Amino acid sequence: MKPAPFDYHAPTTAEEAVALLAELGDTAKLIAGGQSLVPMLALRLAVFEHLVDLGRVENLRGIERVGDSLRVGATTTQSAVERSEVAADAVPLLARATPLIGHVQIRNRGTVGGSLAHADAAAEYPAVALALDAEMEVLSPTGRRTVASPDFFTGLWSTAVGDDELLTAVRFPVWSGRCGFAIREFARRHGDFAIAGAAVAVELDGDDRVRRGTIALFGLGPSAQRSDPAEAALGGAAVDDVDADELGQVAVASLDSVPSDLHGSSAYRRRVGAAMVADAWRAASEEARHG
């Protein structure tokens, strides 16, 4: 239960951090809140010779409304999001997802960038990023690039962030108009990673037809994913014509790699997932309609 020895580096700028990563290669790992990495080190599921701590890099932290998006610095803690009125106002889905993450002691350390970069299949933030079409700002030794969320999550615990790169911030688009947002998940105990869950964002036109509707699933594959068939079923539909339970079925019908483990078989996860989609759709469409 003790991590293997490592050398510790505490850069104060993001540029310094990526330079260290480039220099140390794959013997080095970034540590942000440590709420996923330290358990893996303690159990020796992961061993690194060097840890590069983002905790002292000041300009990576903060929540800011910039035009039509909310920019959240990578090392902003989940608790800071939870407390942020700006975040609750601009991106309700992000705010509503946050209390579902672990427990208060986890959220006080765990970071937004760490959750996205760790990309656990059952984590809430990757699903929120996908549902809202968030963009990730990535710094590498050669410069900055922006990665759209569908290109960011590449599989089980893997993302488009290279070994010598750093996720510096995430930009969540602010949806305006007649919108509704909901996230639903089922976990065996409060604060556990979800067995399955769904995040729904919807915008209606003046005639109660779906102008934009996105559905992101988590816990139902190697990483969070959008449900193309369910979104296709929503496209342009009148909100009254959408049967929530059917939508849930459509969302899980064509999934082909639903995890199965001691917490639940894939058939069970599918049923839970369908119910979560249905619940989230009901809540989100209700909010879009009545505010």
Place this chain on the structure above:
Amino acid sequence: MGEIEIELRVNEAVTRSTVPPRLTLADFLRERCGLTGTHLGCEHGVCGACTVLLDGDAVRSCLVFAVQADGHDVTTIEGLDGPDGSLSPVQQAFRDHHGLQCGFCTPGFVVTAEAFLRDNPDPTDDQIREAVSGNLCRCTGYQGILAALRAAADAVET
């Protein structure tokens, strides 16, 4: 692998030490500071027994390295009582309401409750349950703990 010099405040006292980077804050507190009130149940973030305040926030000290706490402020269970050794209102409530049996989980619950009640002086019962959902107790069945938090909250309020 190089050791690192750190300086932090532990229960208001400035503490200096040279530590290997892999030393957790929990082990630092227990082994270097002799503050064995911080308990270690699982050592990988699941049980909450190791909860301390880091700059006032409840955190799991088994998931923080001592080097990360360099320059910061730590409060442990030993730092919560009054100057004369009298129990804090939360500690007193645990005692009054049988919020503990073996006591292994108690420091984690009490420290978590201190931060929670400071930030939420007038909590609902549901908020209380949620606040301690990250702490496991194998003895009490939780009812005494919840009663203690309720009583402590009501005492703060009046």
